[in-house]
Amino acid sequence: MTQRINRRQFNxxxxxxxxxxxxxxxxxxxxQSARLKVGLLLPRSGVQAGIGQDCHRVVQITxxxxxxxxxxxxxxxxxxxxxxxxxxxxxxxxxxxxxxQLLVGAFDSGQTTAIAQVAEQRGIPLVIxxxxxxxxxxxxxxxxxxxxxxxxxxxxDAFGNQLEVFAATGVAPKTVVFMHVNDTFGQAMQKGxxxxxxxxxxxxxxxADVIAYDPAARDLSVExxxxxxxxxxxxxxxxxxxxxxxxTRELVKQRWxxxxxxxxxxxxxxxxxxxxxxxxxDGPLSFVPWYDPNxxxxxxxxxxxxxxxxxxxxxxxxxxxxxALLVAADAFKRAGSSNPKALADAIRATDxxxxxxxxxxxxxxxxxQNDKLKNSAIQNRGGKLVTVAPKDAxxxxxxxxxxxxxxx
Amino acid sequence: MPVEVYFNVAASGLxxxxxxxxxxxxxxxxxxVVRVVNFAHGEMMTLAMYLTLVLFGALKxxxxxxxxxxxxVMFAFGYLLQAGLINPFINRPEHSQFMLLVxxxxxxxxxxxxxFGPDAKGIRTAYSFDSFQMxxxxxxxxxxxxxxxxxxxxxxxxxxxKYTLLGKAIRACADNYDGARVVGxxxxxxxxxxxxxxxxxxxxxGAMLMVVADVTPAIGPAYTLLAFVIxxxxxxxxxxxxxxxxxxxxxxxxxxxxxxxxxxxxxxxFALLVLVLLFRPQGILGRKAA
Numbered sequence: 001m002t003q004r005i006n007r008r009q010f011n012x013x014x015x016x017x018x019x020x021x022x023x024x025x026x027x028x029x030x031x032q033s034a035r036l037k038v039g040l041l042l043p044r045s046g047v048q049a050g051i052g053q054d055c056h057r058v059v060q061i062t063x064x065x066x067x068x069x070x071x072x073x074x075x076x077x078x079x080x081x082x083x084x085x086x087x088x089x090x091x092x093x094x095x096x097x098x099x100x101q102l103l104v105g106a107f108d109s110g111q112t113t114a115i116a117q118v119a120e121q122r123g124i125p126l127v128i129x130x131x132x133x134x135x136x137x138x139x140x141x142x143x144x145x146x147x148x149x150x151x152x153x154x155x156x157d158a159f160g161n162q163l164e165v166f167a168a169t170g171v172a173p174k175t176v177v178f179m180h181v182n183d184t185f186g187q188a189m190q191k192g193x194x195x196x197x198x199x200x201x202x203x204x205x206x207x208a209d210v211i212a213y214d215p216a217a218r219d220l221s222v223e224x225x226x227x228x229x230x231x232x233x234x235x236x237x238x239x240x241x242x243x244x245x246x247x248t249r250e251l252v253k254q255r256w257x258x259x260x261x262x263x264x265x266x267x268x269x270x271x272x273x274x275x276x277x278x279x280x281x282d283g284p285l286s287f288v289p290w291y292d293p294n295x296x297x298x299x300x301x302x303x304x305x306x307x308x309x310x311x312x313x314x315x316x317x318x319x320x321x322x323x324a325l326l327v328a329a330d331a332f333k334r335a336g337s338s339n340p341k342a343l344a345d346a347i348r349a350t351d352x353x354x355x356x357x358x359x360x361x362x363x364x365x366x367x368x369q370n371d372k373l374k375n376s377a378i379q380n381r382g383g384k385l386v387t388v389a390p391k392d393a394x395x396x397x398x399x400x401x402x403x404x405x406x407x408x
Numbered sequence: 409m410p411v412e413v414y415f416n417v418a419a420s421g422l423x424x425x426x427x428x429x430x431x432x433x434x435x436x437x438x439x440x441v442v443r444v445v446n447f448a449h450g451e452m453m454t455l456a457m458y459l460t461l462v463l464f465g466a467l468k469x470x471x472x473x474x475x476x477x478x479x480x481v482m483f484a485f486g487y488l489l490q491a492g493l494i495n496p497f498i499n500r501p502e503h504s505q506f507m508l509l510v511x512x513x514x515x516x517x518x519x520x521x522x523x524f525g526p527d528a529k530g531i532r533t534a535y536s537f538d539s540f541q542m543x544x545x546x547x548x549x550x551x552x553x554x555x556x557x558x559x560x561x562x563x564x565x566x567x568x569x570k571y572t573l574l575g576k577a578i579r580a581c582a583d584n585y586d587g588a589r590v591v592g593x594x595x596x597x598x599x600x601x602x603x604x605x606x607x608x609x610x611x612x613x614g615a616m617l618m619v620v621a622d623v624t625p626a627i628g629p630a631y632t633l634l635a636f637v638i639x640x641x642x643x644x645x646x647x648x649x650x651x652x653x654x655x656x657x658x659x660x661x662x663x664x665x666x667x668x669x670x671x672x673x674x675x676x677x678f679a680l681l682v683l684v685l686l687f688r689p690q691g692i693l694g695r696k697a698a
Contacts, residue, residue, distance in 0.1 A: 047626055049526030182671040212671040216630060218621050221420045221548065222665035222673065229413040242528045242622065252537040253548050254416075272527055280537070405537075 035075040036332040036343075038325065039095030041105030041115055046083025047216060050241065051107055051266070051317060055129065058318040061304040062325050068300070071329040081111045092118040101338040102127065102331075104324045107317070109133035110184040116144045125331075125344045129324035130289075130317065133188040137369040143340070145347050145368040147323050147357075149289050149375060151188040155196040157375035158264045158287030161389040163202055165285060165377055168388075171400035172204040173234035173259050177227040179247070180238035181265075182212040189238040189264060208232040215240060224250035234260040237284075239267040245276055252280055252405045259401035260285060271313050274383050282380050283402035285388070290376035291319045292358040292393040301356050313385060319356050326352065327362060358393045409666075412544040417666045418659055423551035425658020427616050429651040430558040431631065432638035433565065434609030440645035441582040441602040444494060445502075447509035450631030451516035452607060456482055456614025457623035458524055464531045464618070471531065472557050475615035479561075479608040486607025491600040498599070513628065520625035530622035554616040561612045562651055565605070569647070578602050582645075637677055641684050643694025652693060656680060 040059065043052035056078075063073055077100050079091040088111035092103060096118070103119055103126040106112045112131035119126035120141045128136065128146040132154060137146050149157070166172040178193060180186040190210065197203055208230040213223045224247060227235065235258045239247065244267030251257065261284035267273060268284040291298045291314065301322060305314045327350055332338065335346035352362040359374035377389035379398055386396035435449045446452070456478055463474050493512075497505050538549035569575035581588040581598050589595055617623075634657070639645075642653025657677045664676030690696050 045521065045526065049521075049626070050528075053526065212669060214671055214674065216627070217673075218627070218630070219420075219424060220670075222417050222662050223670045225413050225417050225420075226409075226666055226670060229409045242624075245528070245530075245622070249537065253539045253550075254546055255539065255541070276530065276532075 034338065035073045036328060036338055037077055037099050037101045038074045038328055039077045039079055039092070039098075039100030039103045039105075041079040041081055041088060041091055041095070041103060041111070042321075043083040043107055043111065044078075044080040046081075048083040048108060048240075050272075052081070052083070054312075054315070055107055055317040055321040057309060057312065058301075058305070058322045059325070061301075061308050062322055065297075065300060065304060065322075066326070066329045069297075069326075069329075071326075072333055074325060074329055074332075079105075081106050081108075081115075083108070083111070085110045085114045088112075089114040089118055093122075096122050096124050100124065101340065102328050102343055104129055104321070104328060107131065108184065109136065109188060112136060113184075116141060119143050124340050125347055127324045127327050127347065129321040133184055134192075137367045141368060143344050145327070145350075145364050145370075147327055147362055147364075147370045147373070148320050149373045150369065151185075151192040152196050153371070153373065154264060154287070154289065154375055155189065155192050156199070158262075158377075159197060159200040159203055161287050161375065161377040162262060162285075163200065164389040164391065165398040165400065166204065168398050169400040171259060173232075174205055175208045175230070175232040176205045176234045176236045176262070177209045177211060177230050177232040178207050178236045178238075179211045179213065179223060179227060181215045181240055181243055183215045185265065186212065186215070186238050193236075193264075205234065207236075213243065215243065217243060217246065220246045221250050221254070223247070224254055224256070228254055228256045232258070234258045234262060237261060237263040237268065238265040239263065240265070241267045241270050241272060244268045244270075244273055248273075248277055248280060255406070257402055257404040257406075261402065262287065264288075266316065269378055269380060269385055270315065271311075274380060274385075278383065279408045280405060282382065282408070283399075285377055285379050285398065285400075287377050288375060289316050289320060289357060289373065290378060290387065290393075291356045292376075293387060293395055294393060295354065295356060297354050298356040323356055323362065326355070358390070410544070413666060414663070415545050416547070417662045419545065419547050420551060421658040421660075421662025422655055423548070423555040423658070424620065424662075425655040426555040426558045426651070427551075427613055427620070427654070428634060428638060428658055429642075429654020430562055430609055430616070431613035432635045432642070432654055433562060433647055433650040434606035434613070435635045436639045436642070436645055436647055436650040437565070437609065438603055438606035439639070440647070441578055442490070442494075442498070442599045444498070444505055444603075445509070446606065447506060447632060448513035448516060449610065449635045450633070451513040451520075451628035452482070452485075452610045453614045453617070453631045453635075454520060454623055454625060454628040455485075455516055456611040457618050458520060458529075459611070460615045460618040461524075461529055461531060461623065470533060471615045471618045472553055475557065475561070475612045478615045479611040482611025482614075483604040483608035485604075486610075487600045487604035489607070490603030491596070494603065495596055495599065513632065517625050517628050520628075524625065526624065526626070528622040528624045531618055533619060536619075548620070550619045554619045557616050558613065561609070562647075565609065566647065568605075574601070578605075637681050640691055641681050643691025646691065646693040646695070649691055649693035653691070656692075 079095045081088040092115040107130045109131040125143045132151045134150040263286040269286040274281045331346035335342040387394045388398035535549045540547045638653035642649030661673040665673040
């Protein structure tokens, strides 16, 4: 049977088509059906290339999970910061010029600071995946949001989790050496360390020495010799991957097994660290932004990640890059528009309870910082990672002191 | 701080400095004869390190044994590079040579990045975590073996230049280009041989360095800079100067790090370079330009 269209129906259809055409340049009609253009800025070449590429892995599994959550898809526009602050700034400018409606990035505090300036000037929201330097969200920016703990937050939780670990194991070092990589992140952590430590009078150790080292160092024998000479019982570390491996090698060669290695940064829990050092990589505790293995979305992300990358463990890089994209998709859905101001307003009103990272969820304060994030303590054991604190997000008990390197 | 810490650190710096010295020796040999400054030196070094990584994975032979075939491969690479690419630039302005070698360096870095990825890669030998203890002094076994091998290779190179006809011919080219041509020496061939020898030094140094350090494509430019600091300190074109420069830079970095702050290790190496440039611009063992 054929259906005939009468004059009235034809006129209504024509009017609707006309209205759609007239409104479409303003994005009023298209907004929800189109995908949000997200400029993803990561250091995918240069010194931090490995980390940038690690962060990027999660992009491949994000769309499926967002779809399962009933969130709109994202069109990812990739930008390589080349591990360089100036390049970060120019890549952000370029992505915005090419149509990016929201930026995500950029792992490194220095690079993120540069991108945040561009985002604020151009009025495009930036959702920071990883960057811990506090000043980024202390500038009064209206378009910059960070779902990642600041250095003082990481340190505060680290001290809290350390106390929990010391109580559980009965091992509490009296002296430590604080070694840190001498870059933006390391310096921010170093500045915060002493200040935050004073808020935890129960911390049992004193800092025998603070040793800063070059992030591109080829040899850390001098640094380890100097640390060993202090006679400290344990090491507190803020490092990256390559230097964590170099320091462990030097500890073995210089025949020094600290009672504990307490890391407050990346490196010591990463897959390559575990693979490279095998049984010599067991023992260090990392106090890091992690995931809560008991949360449903964390299990979903773990499953999808394990399927896509069976040889790579889910880690901080994946979790927080995923959550930044989750924030973007959630805000886009609620804003109903890709208008930057509407997106920024929607991000500011974010309230995601069922997230991946520990803590009550994702909300931003007036400065654009998620100040409710919690960090975990994880330990390398038998080439795997177990969460040992806080108790409500743990799946194993901590073990200290570290087993001597020559008895493994 | 206990006094043995200074001995430990100084020994470590000197041993590492010997390997760096061998790397810089290659740069010095090339400049001393061909008068081309190899701005791709560090990148050639990382190429040798990756060759070591691949051969170690395939053959499971010790890098200190692998240094022989790797030096041979790098010799061939250097010879062909000079004969095919650099020779046409020998009489061109220095900035042309500079751009050529910087372009080569960039190509090498990016090819390595494509093939091996950005992550640091290392090898683990039976003695990777060994150390020798003498009283309170602990010395890294890997560094001792690598430094020993560096001394053997450097001695072989010195002997080649001093006692073989070919070595003497190359030195003749370096001393008097026109004179060498007048007596019938094939200068282009000798230049290519020299570049090959320099590359072989880098190959050997790369194999040794894999015993004590990891490799990433991004580290090439840092090695180029280090090689320049060493040869300028020791004397550009002077072979003993390169080894001496390596020892001095290694020890300065190490002791500067322990006496002051480790994050400023490189600063002390550059401070030494500035002092040398101020008081002996030709380098410690370099000759003044005529």
